[in-house]
Amino acid sequence: MLQTASAVGLLRTILIILLIYYGLKILSRIFAPLLVRYMSKKMQERFGGQFQQQQPNRKEEKEKVGETVIDKMPKTDNASNKTVGEYIDYEEID
Structure with missing residues (x-):
């Protein structure tokens, strides 16, 4: 019984x-x-759905061409501190 x-x-x-290999190769090029x-x-x-979840309250307003829209006003705390110190004039000594 041993062959x-x-x-x-x-x-x-x-x-x-070889037929199976080349058959899979041809099918992979098709599919x-x-x-x-x-x-x-x-x-x-999926990414579009995640983007919509993060931005649910997005306004879809149509704006006129050339119209300037300001969403947020910047803070005006740019006043410099004038009492930083005093200026000292110096001379170089050779």
Whole structure:
């Protein structure tokens, strides 16, 4: 009941392995762009949903062309401190 390996069986096994390899290679060239396109669409939807969660109160106001809109006024605490110290004039000694 013990079978021995033959040259025909070995060649048949190698041929099957090569056919499977090249078949998967051809199928991957066909389906890889479709898979990448599908995955990129899903990632874009996920990131878009996260962006909408972070920015729920976004105003969609239409503004006129050339109109200046100020959302926030800057603080006017730019007054410098005049009592920093006194100026001392000096001379160089050679």
